[in-house]
Amino acid sequence: MKLPSRSKSYMIPEYSLTGDLLSYITCGLQYRYQNKGALPPSKPVQRWFGEFIHGVMEESYNEWKYNKKDFPWDWKEDIRPIEDLIDLRLQVRGLYPHDEELFFSINQPGKDLTIDDLNEHDHKKLASARAEEAINIWGKDLFPLIKESEHLIKGVRPMPNYEKNISRSNYYGINGVVDVLTSTKINSINEQSNLYNFNNKIVNFIKKHLVRENDNEDYEVIIDYKGMKRPPVKVLNPLSEDKWENHKQQILTYSWLRAKQEDAANISAGIILYLNELVPSKEDLALIKEEIRNNLTDIPEGIEFDDDVQLIEEWEEDEKAPTLSEEFKMARSIRYIDINEKECEKALKKFDSVVEDIENSLVNEMKGCRIQDAWKAEADERTCLACDFKTFCKNNSDITKDFKIP
Ligand code: SF4
Structure with a gap:
């Protein structure tokens, strides 16, 4: 009797939306050393804050879900323990903040501090100030809308320009993690549950952009947090990454992947929350000022923001940061992404072309x-x-x- 031989293992290359796509677009060679060569950046500060704020928002949502704690949350009592937990999780992975970002961990060896020893005014540093604003400004309206957080999505696409015996595989996999999925009937939201605030700023923002005549159907909104300032809508230097466009494509690709899952409802829109805008650093303010001066930014629009714009235009980098209105900071922090088939197709083609470039580089390297x-x-x-x-x-x-x- 002839025993069948085991078939060759079949593996398709996997690409992540943030780890591969956005990273490769920044620079191909840097991506090769960092991602494929597993060399972590020596100063991963940007990465630390991104992971920190995602962790804080996720943990705060869990806290709200199980304890229904009223807003506003107190930094020292409610938020600081969450920050500390996330900071320790990141330390285990070798990610540490800069001194000016976060108060040192109360659990650091040799420090016998407790929460009561913290002096709020001396120690609420940049990352804490942003976490507090993100929870108290967006969290209170966002958390009641959440159907699922940190939702993993995966899909498969044909390998672009596949060539037998040359390409590594005839398919490739895409994966990503959606920060928040909301499930809601936006037009009738106020009657749905007494959990919803009648002045829910996120619902009102969606309603302003999304016109639906008949809203009896349940549908989803994809929400993504970004630990950065709002990017400019135009990039003058052709070598600079067009973050504005890339973030939009990320959401559109998420929506395509999500639509393929069994339990998905109709996906109507995407929202990005640029959380640095709630407490911009001096570096952020200098960039915002330059973008306003060169007409590279889309917000603010309307006379209600004239005073804030003037404050930024007149601010000098050696001065204290200007006090901007909460409305202005919120308007800069939130972005709406329209989801439609044509745009999704464009985003997927872009993803295909990046995968094609990466695969070509890998195959060339494998050839010596x-x-x-x-x-x-x-x-x-x-x-x-x-x-x-x-x-x-x-x-x-x-x-x-x-x-x-x-
Ligand atoms: S081009 Fe710039 S970012 Fe890319 S590897 Fe060289 S130095 Fe690094």
Whole structure:
């Protein structure tokens, strides 16, 4: 009797929306060293804050869901223990904040501090101030709308330009994690449950953009948090990443993936919350000022924001940050993404073309091509200056020549 031989294992390459797509778009060679070479960045501060704020929002939602704690939450009593928990989780993964970001952990070895020892005014640093605003400004309206948080979505697509015996696989996988899925009948939301606030700012914002004549159907809104300022709507430097467009494509790809899941309702819209806008740092303010001056930003619109715009325009970097109105900060923090088939198709084509580029570079490398020759090395000056690989990058001689170690 002839025993059948085991077939060759069949694995398809997996690509994540944030870890691969957005990272590769920033710079191909940097992506190769960091993601495929498993070399973590030496100063992952941006990554720390992104992960910190996601963790804080997720944990705060769980706290609200089980204890229904009323808003506003007190920083010292309600928020600080959550921050501490998330900080410790990140420390285990080797992620630490800058000194000016967060008060040191109360659980650090050698420190016998308790919550009562914290001096709120001295120690509420940037990350804490943002966490507090994110929970008290958006959390109170967002949490009652949540159907699911940290929802994993996956899908499969044909490998672009597949060639037998050359391409690694005839399909590739896409995955991503949706921060928040809401399920709601927006037009009748006020009658649905007494949990909903009649002045729910997120519902009102969606209603302003989404016109539905018949809303008896249940549908979903995808919400994504970003630990960054609102990006400019136009990018002047062709080497700079177009974050405005890339974030939109991320949401559109999420909506395509989500629509394929069995329990998905109709997906009507996407919302992005740019949480740094609630407490902008001086660096953020300097960029906002420049974008306003060069007409590169979409918000604010309307005379009600004239005073805030004037405060930013007149502010100098060596001065104290101006006090902006809550309405202005909220308007800059929230962004609406319209979901439609044509736009989704465009976003998926973009994802395909990035996967094609990555696969071509990988195949070239597997054939013996040098890493620096196999991967595209293109980024703007700001990205290059912060890059760990600038000293030996083939495309960076001009920048490293003038670069002095501070
Ligand atoms: S120095 Fe610039 S071009 Fe070179 S790998 Fe780093 S980000 Fe890319």
